[in-house]
Amino acid sequence: MMSVEDEVIVIGAGIAGRMAALAAARRGASVRVISHKESTLAHASGLIDILGYHEDDPVSSPYATIKKLPPGHPYSHVGSDGVRTAMDCFDRVTTSYCGGHTDSNALVPTIGGRLKPTARYPESVAPGLASRPVDTLLIGFETMPDFHAPATALTLERIGVPFDVRGETIRFPVELRPDAGRTRLARALATDEPVDGGGCRSALAARIAPVLGDAGRVGLPAVLGDGTTDGIRESLADHLGVAVFEIPTGPPSLLGHRLKAELTDALQAAAVRIETGNPVVGHNATDNRIDAVLVQRSGDAVPYAADRFVLATGGLVGRGLRADRTTVTEPIFNCHISHPSDRYDWSEPEAFGDHHFARFGVRIDEFFRPLEDSGAPTFRNLHAAGAVLGGADPAAEKSASGISIATGYHAGRVAAEGAT
Amino acid sequence: MTREQYVKPTTDEPPGRRDLRPGADSCYKCSTCDVHCPVAEVDGDFPGPKFQGPEQWRLRRKEGSLIDPSISACSNCMRCDAACPAEVPLSQQHNTARAAYVDESVPRWSRTYWRNKLLANYGRLARFGALTPRLSNLLMSNRALRWGLARLLGITEQRSFPRFTPQTFRSWWQERGGAAIEHPEKRIAYFHGDYANYNTPAVGKALVRVFEHYGYEVAVPEQRCSGTPMFANGMLADAARAAQVNVESFSELVEAGYDVICSCTSCSMALRQEYPELFGLDGIETLADHTYEAMEYLRIHEDLQADLSEARHDRASLAYHAPCHARNQGLAGQPIELFAAVEGIDVTDVGESCSGISGTYGWKTERYDTSMAIGEEMFEEMEAAPGETGLTECPTCAMQMEHGTGYPVRHPLELVADALLDDSA
Numbered sequence: 001m002m003s004v005e006d007e008v009i010v011i012g013a014g015i016a017g018r019m020a021a022l023a024a025a026r027r028g029a030s031v032r033v034i035s036h037k038e039s040t041l042a043h044a045s046g047l048i049d050i051l052g053y054h055e056d057d058p059v060s061s062p063y064a065t066i067k068k069l070p071p072g073h074p075y076s077h078v079g080s081d082g083v084r085t086a087m088d089c090f091d092r093v094t095t096s097y098c099g100g101h102t103d104s105n106a107l108v109p110t111i112g113g114r115l116k117p118t119a120r121y122p123e124s125v126a127p128g129l130a131s132r133p134v135d136t137l138l139i140g141f142e143t144m145p146d147f148h149a150p151a152t153a154l155t156l157e158r159i160g161v162p163f164d165v166r167g168e169t170i171r172f173p174v175e176l177r178p179d180a181g182r183t184r185l186a187r188a189l190a191t192d193e194p195v196d197g198g199g200c201r202s203a204l205a206a207r208i209a210p211v212l213g214d215a216g217r218v219g220l221p222a223v224l225g226d227g228t229t230d231g232i233r234e235s236l237a238d239h240l241g242v243a244v245f246e247i248p249t250g251p252p253s254l255l256g257h258r259l260k261a262e263l264t265d266a267l268q269a270a271a272v273r274i275e276t277g278n279p280v281v282g283h284n285a286t287d288n289r290i291d292a293v294l295v296q297r298s299g300d301a302v303p304y305a306a307d308r309f310v311l312a313t314g315g316l317v318g319r320g321l322r323a324d325r326t327t328v329t330e331p332i333f334n335c336h337i338s339h340p341s342d343r344y345d346w347s348e349p350e351a352f353g354d355h356h357f358a359r360f361g362v363r364i365d366e367f368f369r370p371l372e373d374s375g376a377p378t379f380r381n382l383h384a385a386g387a388v389l390g391g392a393d394p395a396a397e398k399s400a401s402g403i404s405i406a407t408g409y410h411a412g413r414v415a416a417e418g419a420t
Numbered sequence: 421m422t423r424e425q426y427v428k429p430t431t432d433e434p435p436g437r438r439d440l441r442p443g444a445d446s447c448y449k450c451s452t453c454d455v456h457c458p459v460a461e462v463d464g465d466f467p468g469p470k471f472q473g474p475e476q477w478r479l480r481r482k483e484g485s486l487i488d489p490s491i492s493a494c495s496n497c498m499r500c501d502a503a504c505p506a507e508v509p510l511s512q513q514h515n516t517a518r519a520a521y522v523d524e525s526v527p528r529w530s531r532t533y534w535r536n537k538l539l540a541n542y543g544r545l546a547r548f549g550a551l552t553p554r555l556s557n558l559l560m561s562n563r564a565l566r567w568g569l570a571r572l573l574g575i576t577e578q579r580s581f582p583r584f585t586p587q588t589f590r591s592w593w594q595e596r597g598g599a600a601i602e603h604p605e606k607r608i609a610y611f612h613g614d615y616a617n618y619n620t621p622a623v624g625k626a627l628v629r630v631f632e633h634y635g636y637e638v639a640v641p642e643q644r645c646s647g648t649p650m651f652a653n654g655m656l657a658d659a660a661r662a663a664q665v666n667v668e669s670f671s672e673l674v675e676a677g678y679d680v681i682c683s684c685t686s687c688s689m690a691l692r693q694e695y696p697e698l699f700g701l702d703g704i705e706t707l708a709d710h711t712y713e714a715m716e717y718l719r720i721h722e723d724l725q726a727d728l729s730e731a732r733h734d735r736a737s738l739a740y741h742a743p744c745h746a747r748n749q750g751l752a753g754q755p756i757e758l759f760a761a762v763e764g765i766d767v768t769d770v771g772e773s774c775s776g777i778s779g780t781y782g783w784k785t786e787r788y789d790t791s792m793a794i795g796e797e798m799f800e801e802m803e804a805a806p807g808e809t810g811l812t813e814c815p816t817c818a819m820q821m822e823h824g825t826g827y828p829v830r831h832p833l834e835l836v837a838d839a840l841l842d843d844s845a
Contacts, residue, residue: 037502037503037504037505038452038456038503040452042451042452042455042456042503043450043505174464176464177464177466177467180464181454181457181460181461181466181468182455183454183457183460183461184460184462187461187462226461251452252451252452252455254455273753273757274753275752275753276502276747276750277747277750277751277752278750297750298710298711299708299710300720317505318505319505
């Protein structure tokens, strides 16, 4: 049937899937990415964490701390040097990220007034790092109720940041409904929409100027442009005479959206084909080897053939894993997911307890191949990467994007090299 | 759709299809849909798909509450469906909420109702228009008439109406004596819809020629509009009537072994997704399971890619826009892949933006500016791409592309026919 045939097929278009595709394509493989829906990158902060916390303590040097992680953690298959190689690739294919100059984590203020230890951050976030002792003004908008700048400033002050910080709430210069979407603000700034005879960038600066005081930098929620922040920050900074930075927001996150766009550009440059819209529903295999994955198109399950496959469908949120009241499954290849048989053992009573469910996922060997309960690879030519992997608690460790980049890159590399 | 139907799931329907409760419950408010909504990006008053879907549904539980009018600013591009990571049936919720809104809050005597009714039932008008194409074209470009339509009904004067062709697709089909090829198994039933019939028969002819080239027996059964403009205007009763005709007509052929092929990606979207979501008609699921877009079908069943890689075409540079509805069916990259191999053809993808016209949406005076603001990114990308010709599967995206850039716009099937067949040049 279908004439589609590639060397490597990657299932899933999140960070892991995209890095796997890039790593494989850079080794000369013809690569296709199949994604059922748009990725969950709009949930992503846009910060790239390798390892932010270890045993409840903030991590200053992620590469050194990786070595302390237990066997079975996704990083244990990559190793500290392996993470470094993958991050080098990430740094090469993206254009707007900072932090690669050092092995240490940076501390980025969040909209909740916490400091997040992170390895890479967009350049629009850079002037706001907490390590810079510059007095800071945070600006919130009346139409954006989930960021209250004075409260955030107060929280930052209480945790003892080494600078003065104030918060002010102002009106966005363009007339908006009470909780207008972030993309609407971003677009107004991106197109410098006309207001009262001028552009909305200078109108915004004019509203910030009276409350600027002695602040040496101004932080705004990350809405400074929909595609890139080109020109917007600079224009505000010119008007105000101080540096302007973005504060990462929760979902929907324009920083996550921009990260997706950057990786899409990189995939296009690497001639990777991306197909979004139909689910992979199964596979054909002979003798422990997958011949094709099946893509649902109307009533047909259309085979897409390849030599090797990378499973990067995400965890429970991205629907790469499914859970009902009795079992947790990986729906495409039925990879083994180890979990307690009693679902009351899946979680702990405390909200932030050491939940078992957080570590649910596929276990892999040194070639990133999912393993059966017996320890044998499920398929010779299937590799897995990203949030579908078990053995880590990315939310507690702040390691999600690092794990996706590292395992994605190496799973893609192994797939292209045909190391199996 | 009556209030009763919207509020209470019809329990005699298969579970999970028409019952909107599970979908509303599975929304965890991540707002990813809002980030992907092209209307929310340019219209600061539009509350976004999350509000229009799960939230309007929930607010409506309260006795006496009405659907918020902002539902009529949704363009039905269905981007939110593709964005949702939690399988919330957003467009289904929007379609039903819109119908409930029209039912309870848009008076039957209002200008808006009649304007929308007219736009939604374009096919009915086109049937008369096509009887005297030259007169119709003359009338439709008449400035006094356009002025009147704008003032009386709120149909924008900014756009030019699509022209009727001297001969409709169906009349051409009859004149040539129907199918030129018979085959006991390779059989397709062509859903041409109204636009390919009345306005762009060249697309329908290209489809017939390409499928016959591959040895398929083509049938062109009785049909009406797919219903897409009716969903988008909250005229679900009209859509149900059209769907009934189509489902009956095509189901018979599906049972006889035919697959259903569309050349318009909004038509295929309607048959595949909206029909089973919105209507409980016999055979509707089977029809959905046998419906495909033309090139998608040939890629599955024939080696279209390989054949095109041996094909040749006069030098042409085209700027391709993937319609949102094509994107949701996993077809966005298809023409790029297919034509990459054809010698002479150079196709540039103009990116992920929405064209902004969304069928009848951009024809409404009060939506025209929003429509053009959404389209701006596409216009810029088209102008930056090599060549001065557009390429797309959707007839109204094509109108918008032409309106914003002045480029002529072709359908990928026409290019496939040009490349594969000597006689169609």
